[in-house]
Amino acid sequence: MPYWRQSLTIEYALILVGDSLKAKYQVYRDIGGKYRFRLRAGNSKIVVVSEAYESKVGCMNGVESVQKNCQSDIEDKTLREKRLANPKYEIFVDADLKFRFNLIAVNGQVIGSSEAYDSKQGCKQGIEAVKKSCGADIEDLTTKQTTEKIAEQCTGNEVTGIAMMAPPNVVESGSIVTFEGWLINNKTGEGIEKATVSILEHDRSFLADKVLASGVTEKDGGFSIAWKSYQADFWDDTVEIYSKFVGKGNCKPSRSAYYQIRVV
Incomplete structure (x- = not known):
């Protein structure tokens, strides 16, 4: 189970954002250079993320597939109900x-996956958000991504919030794990761009926490950071992961929840 010590939960971060924005699909490149897309709802919450694609064309086809199949029926695998045919x-x-x-396409391929929800009701609300966003615009972030230094986006000594989507619970040693999340200004609800976010392993001994990987936030404050997994501690096969922004200028530091990953 993830060890839930956190300065800002995903749900709290999203409440701060509000719901004045329009839903949109965002196409971007991760730290490994692969193409991915995510659906950001009107309240700025990321409700669906895709797998990695080798080409932008493949990624755009994935977006179109989600739009095409977004009104599909729901199969609840937690209940003993009749299984539905794809798409669903x-x-x-x-x-x-x-x-x-x-979200499963006609051919059985997973074309979109959600974050983790504490309740089934929250999960169903996520599906409804996808259904309401079938015709959302597509924003191509691949032409905007940059590695420049962070701009001064906090006008005062302001609190920031960093939230990370739950990573897989078990991974194979040597495999690539991608950590996704976003960094926001709590006062304005806007993303903080061009900021360095690091993925750290929380050491449960007397040693300092170890930086595993780092990346730079996009225009909307989102980040996608890849890590080649390995067993960081000699005494067990789990790593306790969190993301961290050290702060800069008027933007205060923040960090995400802790998550445990078993590396086998």
Whole structure:
């Protein structure tokens, strides 16, 4: 189970943002250079993320597939109900007993996956957000991504919030794990761009926490950071991961929840 010590939960971060924005699909490149897309709802919450694509064309086809299949029926795999034919949404419970959903295309391929929800109701609300966003515009962030230094986006000594989507519970040693989340100004609810976010392993001994990987936030404050997994501690096969912004200028530091990953 993830060790839930946190300065800002995903739900709290999203409440600060409000719901004045329009939903949109965002196409971007992760730290490994692969293409991905995510659906950001009107309240700025990321409700669906995609797999990695080798080409932008493949990624755009993935967006079109989500739009085409977004009104599909829901199959609740936590109940003993009749199984539905594809396309469909599948609600299931992960290893941490959290609710998630996948959107399955006609060919059986997973074209979109959700974050973890504490309740089934929250999970269903996520599906409804996807259904309401079928015709959302597509924003191409691949032409905007940069590695310049952070601009002064906090006018005073302001609190920031950093939230990270739950990573997989178990990974194979040597595999690539991508950590996704976003950094926001709590006062304005806007994303903080061009900021360095690091992924750290929380050391449970007397040693300092170890930086595993780092990345730079995009225009909307989002980040996607890849890490080649390995067993960081000699005494067990788990790593306790969190993301951290050290702060800069008038923007105060922040960090995400802790998550445990077993590396086998």
